[in-house]
Structure formats: structure tokens, C-alpha cells
Amino acid sequence: xxxxxxxxxxxxxIDAEIKxxxxxxxxxxxxxxxxRQISQHAHSEVIGMQPEGNWISRAPSLRAKVVxxxxxxxxxxxxxxxxxxxxxxGKSRDEYIEELQTEKAKYSSIFNxxxxxxxxxxxxxxxxxGAAIVNQVSLQRTSYGPYSxxxxxxxxxxxxxxxxxxxxxxxxxxxxxxxxxxxxxxxNRFWWPSLMMFGPHDSDSPNMGNGVKWKIKRETNxxxxxxxxxxxxQQAEVIGLTIPDPDLKWNxxxxxxxxxxxxxxxFWNVVKGNGPxxxxxxxxxxxxxEDGKWVREAANAYAQKQKNKQLVA
Amino acid sequence: xxxxxxxxxxxxxxGDSSLILGQRMSEWCSNxxxxxxxxxxxxxxxxxxxxxxxxLTYAGQLEGKGRTEDDFAYKRNEREFYNxxxxxxxxxxxxxxxxxxxxxxxxxxxxxxxxxxxKDEMIAAHSVKSLKEVTYHLRHSAxxxxxxxxxxxxxxxxxxxxFNDLWEYTGDLFEMNKVDELLIKEGIAxxxxxxxxxxxxxxxxxxxRATLSKPEDAYMHSGRLNAIHSExxxxxxxxxxxxxxxxxxxxx
Amino acid sequence: xxxxxNQGDVWEVFVQSKPGLPHKHAGSVHATDKEMALQxxxxxxxxxxxxxxxxxxxxxxxxxxMPEDSGSFFEPSDDKIYRHPTHYVMPEGAKHI
Numbered sequence: 001x002x003x004x005x006x007x008x009x010x011x012x013x014i015d016a017e018i019k020x021x022x023x024x025x026x027x028x029x030x031x032x033x034x035x036r037q038i039s040q041h042a043h044s045e046v047i048g049m050q051p052e053g054n055w056i057s058r059a060p061s062l063r064a065k066v067v068x069x070x071x072x073x074x075x076x077x078x079x080x081x082x083x084x085x086x087x088x089x090g091k092s093r094d095e096y097i098e099e100l101q102t103e104k105a106k107y108s109s110i111f112n113x114x115x116x117x118x119x120x121x122x123x124x125x126x127x128x129x130g131a132a133i134v135n136q137v138s139l140q141r142t143s144y145g146p147y148s149x150x151x152x153x154x155x156x157x158x159x160x161x162x163x164x165x166x167x168x169x170x171x172x173x174x175x176x177x178x179x180x181x182x183x184x185x186x187x188n189r190f191w192w193p194s195l196m197m198f199g200p201h202d203s204d205s206p207n208m209g210n211g212v213k214w215k216i217k218r219e220t221n222x223x224x225x226x227x228x229x230x231x232x233x234q235q236a237e238v239i240g241l242t243i244p245d246p247d248l249k250w251n252x253x254x255x256x257x258x259x260x261x262x263x264x265x266x267f268w269n270v271v272k273g274n275g276p277x278x279x280x281x282x283x284x285x286x287x288x289x290e291d292g293k294w295v296r297e298a299a300n301a302y303a304q305k306q307k308n309k310q311l312v313a
Numbered sequence: 314x315x316x317x318x319x320x321x322x323x324x325x326x327x328g329d330s331s332l333i334l335g336q337r338m339s340e341w342c343s344n345x346x347x348x349x350x351x352x353x354x355x356x357x358x359x360x361x362x363x364x365x366x367x368x369l370t371y372a373g374q375l376e377g378k379g380r381t382e383d384d385f386a387y388k389r390n391e392r393e394f395y396n397x398x399x400x401x402x403x404x405x406x407x408x409x410x411x412x413x414x415x416x417x418x419x420x421x422x423x424x425x426x427x428x429x430x431x432k433d434e435m436i437a438a439h440s441v442k443s444l445k446e447v448t449y450h451l452r453h454s455a456x457x458x459x460x461x462x463x464x465x466x467x468x469x470x471x472x473x474x475x476f477n478d479l480w481e482y483t484g485d486l487f488e489m490n491k492v493d494e495l496l497i498k499e500g501i502a503x504x505x506x507x508x509x510x511x512x513x514x515x516x517x518x519x520x521x522r523a524t525l526s527k528p529e530d531a532y533m534h535s536g537r538l539n540a541i542h543s544e545x546x547x548x549x550x551x552x553x554x555x556x557x558x559x560x561x562x563x564x565x
Numbered sequence: 566x567x568x569x570x571n572q573g574d575v576w577e578v579f580v581q582s583k584p585g586l587p588h589k590h591a592g593s594v595h596a597t598d599k600e601m602a603l604q605x606x607x608x609x610x611x612x613x614x615x616x617x618x619x620x621x622x623x624x625x626x627x628x629x630x631m632p633e634d635s636g637s638f639f640e641p642s643d644d645k646i647y648r649h650p651t652h653y654v655m656p657e658g659a660k661h662i
Contacts, residue, residue, distance in 0.1 A: 024632050049343040056339050060556035060565035061383045062332075062366050065339070066359055072342055073355040077609060080348045084575075084593045093572045093595065118556055118565070153592070157613070168565075176563045284343070292346025294471065295407045297569045298464025299597040305463065306598060347572055349594050349605035356608050449607075456600050 014215050019145040022088040030214055034144050035089050036105070037216065039096045042082035043107035045075045047100075047281050051115045052124055060118060067164050068121060074161070078154045085146040101286050109267070110197050112275030113189065119172050119179070123186035125165015127194040127232070133158055134228045135198070143215040166235065173239040187236065188244045195259075196267045198225040229257050316499055319492045320433065321375045322395065323502060325385070326537065327439075328368030329396035332386055333546070334417060335361030336553055337404055346407055353453060357414070360446040364439070371435050387557040391547050392540045399482045401546045405475070408461050408468065412475040415454035415519065420486050421447040423511040424503070432500035455519045462523025469524065476520075477528045484533025486512075492538075574623060576602040578610055581618040588620050596621075 006025050013020065020026055049072050056072065059065035083093045099105035110128050115121065136158065140151045172183040199205060199221040211217040219227075229248075236243050247260035270278070338358035345351030369382040399417050404410045425447060428440035461472040487505040496502030520527055536542055556565065573595040579588035591610040596602035602621040610616065630638055646652050655662055 021632075023629065046343075046348065053343045056342055057336065057552050058555050060387075060563075062362060062369075062386055064565060066362050066366075069339055069342065069355055069359055069362070073352055073359070073612075076343075076348055076351050076355070077612075080352070080594070080609060081592055083348070087575065087593075097572075150592075171565065175565075176560065178560060179563050288344045288346075291344070291406065293570050294465070294467055295346040295461070296571065296573070296597075298461050298468030299573065299601065300464075300569055300571065301468075302460040302464045303573075303597040347595060349596065349601075349609060353604065353608040356612070453604055456604070460598075460601075 011213075014143050014213075017143075017215075019148060020143055021145045029210060030216075031089055033210060033214070033216060034147065035086060035091055037211070038082055038086040038089070038144075038147055039091075039099065040106055040108075042079045042086060042096065043100045043105055044111065045079035045082060047107045047111045047285060048128075049075050049079075050281055050284055051111055051113070051277075052121060054115050055118060055121050058118070059121075064121075064168070071125070071161050071164060074157050078150075078157070081150040081153060082147075085144075085150040088146045097289065101282065101289065103273070103282070106271070108197060109270040109275060110193050111281060112270050112277045113193055114276050116189075117182045117186060119169060119182035119186035120190070122165050122167075122169025122172060122183065123190040125161055125163075126169055126235070127165075127187075127190050128197070129158065129161040129165055130232060131194045131197045131228050133162060134224050134231075138219045138224060139217075141215075141218050147216075166239075169241070170239040173241050183239075184241055187241050191244050192262060192266075193270075195225055195229070195262055196270075198222075198228070200264070200267070226256050229259055233257055314491060314495060316495065316501075317375055319495045320436075320501060321372055322492050323436075323496055324368045324372035324375065326395040326397075328365045328372060328385065329394045330400045330417075330537075331361045331368065332365035333394070333396040333549065334400035334414075335359075335365060336549060337400065337402075337410075338414075340404055341410065354410075357450050357453070360443075360450070364443050364446070367439050367442075371439070383557070387554045391542050391550060394542065394546065394550075395537060395540055396542075396546075397482075398485045398534055398536050398543065399479065401543060401549060402479060402482060403545055406471065408472040409475045409479070411454055411457045411461060412472060412479055414450060415458050416479060416483055416516070417486075418447050418450040418454050419512050419515045419519075420483075420508070422451045423508045423515070424505075426511075427503040427508065431502070436501060451515075455515075458519050458525070459523040462520075462525040472523075473525050476525060480528040480530075481532060481534055485535050485537050488535050488538055490538045573597040573601070574625075576606070576621045576623055577627060578606040579620040579622070580606075580610055580616045582615055584617055588618065591615075593624065594621070 007027060010020075010026060010030075020030075052068060052072050052075075056065065056068055059068050083096060086096055087093055096105065100107065110131075115124065133155070136151055136155050140148060140155055142148045142151065169183050169186065172179040174180075175183075202220045202222045205221055212220065233243060233248065245260045247258065249258050251258045269275070273279075335358050338354055338361060341351065341354040341358070343351065345354055365386070366382045369385040372385060373380040373382065397417070397420075399413060399420075402409075402413050404413075421443065425440040425444040428436055429444060431437040431440060458472065461468045463469070487509045489505050493502050493505065497504055517527065556563075574597070575593050576596055577593050578591045580591040581588045591606075594602060594605040594609055596605050599621070602623075603619060606619050606621050607616075611619065642648075
């Protein structure tokens with residue numbers, strides 16, 4: 001009985017757009033949903049450092065190098081903010097990291113694709129960050145306070161990310177024939193996986209129901225995907241690149257672009273671990289973590305010694 | 314050798330050391346022991362590459378042949394780089410990197426402190442700005458030297474070994490030749506023997522806090538002044554310079 | 566949580582963006598000691614000229630009121646409207662008050 005009343009009060013708060021804070025009562029499912037979604041988001045930021053990190057040492061100018069480095073550093077920061085938000089739900093960062101490394105938690109499948117040329121740094125910034133921003137802007141209004149605050153901060157910082165990517169690919173699209181080819185190839189490889197970032201169609205999305213009711217997710221997968229397509233098509237045209245979808249066509253009546261069917265077999269395959277880089281990404285993360293073990297142990301031991309000294313003194 | 318030629322070489326030394334160390338630090342991205350430290354290491358890389366850009370651009374102006382920061386970074390070979398031998402040492406484990414950074418940051422710290430009064434305005438301004446950055450690098454790395462030195466038995470042994478291994482590259486930091494002689498007379502450069510005294514004080518202080526011992530002074534490698542390097546530099550450059558070398562006509 | 570290999574404690578971070586302004590909660594960092602907490606906060610939260618001063622506070626040193634306190638803590642001030650200047654009626658024509 002108590003719970004029914006609490007649940008009603010909880011839903012009333014959500015409906016009144018009052019944010020839920022860590023110490024507030026919340027249904028167990030709300031907590032679990034958030035733990036899963038926020039940590040998955042955090043893991044994505046952190047794993048997402050790798051495909052771009054792949055080109056830091058080979059960035060073709062010093063300006064490009066510092067820009068890319070600063071951008072990837074932001075992603076580490078965003079992972080950190082999100083882990084912090086997730087930690088307010090009663091699970092430690094250690095636990096979340098363990099879930100990632102034991103494959104109990106997922107991260108965005110887009111990062112399981114390889115970055116094969118410098119133009120991919122353009123495509124990742126332009127498309128992958130572009131898609132992420134559409135989602136994140138929407139999530140600023142999410143009902144959980146710490147998640148919302150993290151999103152506000154992240155959106156503010158990310159505003160340069162998409163621009164740096166677009167600048168790279170635009171520059172290459174207008175460069176030598178080889179550069180132009182690299183740019184088009186990058187778009188060809190990253191277009192469809194970027195659309196998959198929004199997840200399955202609403203009709204096939206198992207986690208959607210409560211997420212929308214509780215205003216964790218403010219817009220559906222299909223709505224967000226459509227927004228992304230609508231704003232990206234023109235950006236491709238301006239720089240003379242062709243989006244690899246023969247069915248892409250402006251629909252006057254709907255006021256949106258129609259687009260071709262996404263290859264959901266590929267999507268589920270990569271989700272299940274069979275993407276080109278799934279194993280590599282996870283192994284990289286585990287190795288860094290294991291290599292850091294003695295360092296974390298030393299820092300803890302040192303801190304303990306200092307505390308003991310204080311007690312004696 | 315004219316004053317300009319000497320100053321040109323001096324700028325390459327400073328620019329190259331920052332560039333190579335910055336490139337090394339950037340290799341840490343996504344490999345740090347915790348996420349906060351990953352970000353700290355990248356911050357250091359960004360500072361260093363920023364320093365390199367200033368110095369290499371200035372070198373180009375002094376030379377007057379229209380070479381840019383990127384021409385210097387991407388279109389020279391090993392034998393044209395004047396970076397410190399210490400800066401090109403591979404990252405190794407976190408302790409190796411920490412010690413390398415500590416030794417190099419302490420060097421930069423004391424060097425930039427006195428170079429802030431250089432009679433060359435650009436060198437002075439660069440040193441004032443860089444000093445702020447390396448003051449933080451020194452503080453950050455020194456704290457880690459202490460944590461690792463006075464942490465666990467394992468960490469203590471590991472960093473003591475890092476120290477012993479890297480020590481033989483520190484002599485190179487303080488070697489001088491005609492370039493220095495000429496620029497010291499002009500009030501532009503500084504006597505590195507003086508820098509070394511201050512540097513040693515810092516090293517000893519931190520080693521002491523970290524319960525580590527200073528390695529015996531044995532053989533010291535040299536190379537920086539004559540653009541002689543370890544084989545590691547060639548691989549670092551091959552990777553760094555790949556795109557501009559593979560597509561010489563392309564602009565990025 | 567493993568006792569020796571972990572991410573360290575959580576420290577809350579407060580950043581003052583300009584002299585004269587109050588320190589504002591920015592987020593949190595993990596660290597094993599004070600100096601590390603301060604440095605991590607600097608590297609995490611002031612990368613874009615956001616700060617002139619940083620405070621770091623161990624999470625467990627913060628005492629928070631609880632949601633169930635909010636009735637007794639905050640609602641009693643609801644009807645004390647005389648604490649607000651708009652409560653008072655000023656004579657027509659009076660200036661600078």
C-alpha cells in the first residue's frame with residue numbers, strides 16, 4: 001500500500017517536471033533503468049576514446065593534433081561526469097567498470113567500427129558526435145537531476161566537437177582527389193552505423209515504455225533519428241559528398257526526409273559482439289585497467305600511510 | 314655563427330623537446346590508470362605541444378625561409394631534431410613515464426625560470442608562459458613520484474628502477490656548446506650549470522620525500538646538441554609524420 | 566569494492582569562477598588523497614578558464630538534509646511573507662526606498 005502511494009507521488013512529480021534527486025524515493029525499476037542507461041552512456045564515452053585515439057599520434061598538423069587531443073580528453077571527462085551521475089544511484093565506479101569488462105554492460109556499437117583514414121576523424125566528429133548531440137540535447141531534460149546536470153555540462157562542452165569533425169571532412173572533400181576519395185569513403189562507412197546509434201525502431205525497442213513514462217528518455221529512437229537525418233543531409237550537400245542511400249528523398253508532405261531501411265542484422269551482430277573491433281576495444285580497456293592496478297594500489301597504500309601518520313601525531 | 318643562427322638552433326632545441334615529449338604524453342590517451350589521470354596526462358601533452366608550436370613558429374621567423382611549425386614538425390629527419398634524449402624515451406609503464414616527466418619538468422621549471430629574464434623578448438615571453446605550465450607539470454609528477462616511491466613495496470621497486478634506468482639520459486639536458494656560449498654572452502641563454510644545481514636540489518628533495526635513492530652518477534649519454542638520438546626517435550617520427558610524407562601535395 | 570585496488574574516494578568539487586562570486590558545485594572526482602583530489606578537480610573542471618579557486622570536500626564529510634526533512638525544514642518559511650520587501654506598502658511618491 002505504502003509503495004502504491006509513493007509510486008503515485010513519484011509519478012506526479014515526474015509529470016510536474018520536478019527533477020528526481022539521489023536521496024528521493026524512486027521505484028527500483030527507475031533506479032535500475034537509470035543505472036543501466038547512464039553507465040552505458042559513460043562506457044560509450046570512455047570506449048569512444050579509442051577509435052579517435054587511434055589517430056592522435058598521426059594527426060597531420062600540430063593544430064589538428066591539439067584539437068583532436070582536446071576533443072578526446074573531453075570524452076574522458078564526459079565519461080567521468082556520467083560515472084559520477086551513475087554513482088549517485090548506489091553503485092560504485094568500480095562496479096560499473098567491472099560490468100563493462102565482464103560484458104554485463106554494453107556501450108554504443110558505433111565504437112566497434114575501425115577508423116581507417118584521417119577522414120574518419122572527420123566522419124566521427126561530424127556524424128557520430130552529431131548523432132550523439134541530438135540525443136544528448138534531448139537528455140538535458142531527463143527527469144533524474146544528476147543525469148540532467150551532467151548532460152547540460154556535456155552539451156556545452158561538446159559544441160566544438162561536431163564542428164571540428166565537419167571542418168576536417170569539409171577540408172578533405174575539397175582537397176586532392178585522394179583526399180576527396182577518403183572523405184567519401186569515410187561517409188560511406190560511417191553513415192549507416194551512425195543511424196543505428198539511435199537504436200532499434202520504436203516498435204522493436206524493449207526498454208522504451210517506462211523510459212518515456214518516467215521521462216528518462218524525452219524523445220523516441222525514431223524521432224531522434226529523423227532529426228539527425230534532416231539536419232545532416234544539407235551539410236553533406238554543401239561539401240559535395242553523397243550520402244550512401246539511394247532511397248534518401250525529401251518528403252514535402254511530412255516535412256522530413258524519407259530514407260532506406262537500416263540493416264538490422266548488422267546492428268544486432270555488432271551488439272552481440274561480432275563487430276570488427278568489439279574484442280579489441282574491450283581488451284584495450286582491460287589492459288589499461290590491469291596495467292594501472294599497481295598504481296592504484298600504490299596511491300591507496302600511500303594515502304593509508306599518511307592517515308596513520310596523522311593518527312600518531 | 315651569427316646570433317640569429319644560434320638563436321634559431323636554440324629555438325629548435327626548446328621546440329623539439331616539447332614536441333617529442335608532448336607526442337609521447339599523447340600516447341597515454343585512453344591508457345591511464347584512472348580516468349582522472351588520463352585527463353591530467355592529456356593536459357600535459359596539450360601544454361607541451363602548444364609550447365612546441367610557439368617555438369617552432371619563432372624558429373621559422375628567425376630563419377626567414379617561410380618554414381612553418383608543421384614544416385619543422387613533419388618534414389625533418391632524425392638528424393635534424395635537437396630534442397633532449399630524455400624526451401624521446403618510450404613511455405614504458407606509468408612509473409617510467411612519471412619519472413621521465415618529473416626529471417624533464419624539473420629541468421624545464423628551472424630553465425624557464427631563468428629564461429624568463431632573457432634579453433630576447435620572444436624567448437622571455439615564451440618562458441613566462443611555459444613556466445606556469447611546467448610548474449604544474451612538476452607539481453603533478455612530483456606528487457606521483459612520492460606516491461609511487463612511498464606506496465607499496467612493488468611500486469617502490471618499480472620507480473626506483475625507472476629512476477636508475479633514466480638517470481643516464483639526464484647529463485644530456487645540461488650540455489652546452491658554442492650556441493650557448495654565444496647566446497649567454499648576449500644575455501639570451503643561460504648557463505645550464507646553474508640550472509643543474511637548482512634541478513638537483515629539486516630532485517633530491519622529492520627523492521627524499523619519496524623514500525627513493527639517487528642513482529650513482531655513472532656514464533651519461535649525450536646527443537641533443539648534435540642531433541644524435543636513440544633509435545626510438547625514428548619510429549616516433551615515422552608515425553607522427555606519416556600523412557604529410559605520404560601525401561606531400563595535400564593540405565589538411 | 567576491492568580494498569587495495571579501487572578508484573579512490575569521491576570528492577565533491579566546488580569552483581569559484583571569478584573573485585567575488587561564491588564557490589559553486591561543479592561535480593566530483595575520484596582521488597586517494599587531498600592533493601590528488603585538488604589536481605584532479607583542476608584538470609577536470611577548469612579546462613576552459615572556469616576557475617579562480619577550487620574547493621574539494623570528501624563526500625562523506627558533507628551532511629545533507631533528507632527529503633523527509635523538507636516539510637519541517639522549508640515549509641515553515643512559506644507564510645513569513647513579511648521577510649520580503651514587497652510585503653510593505655510605501656506611500657505614493659516616496660523615492661529611493
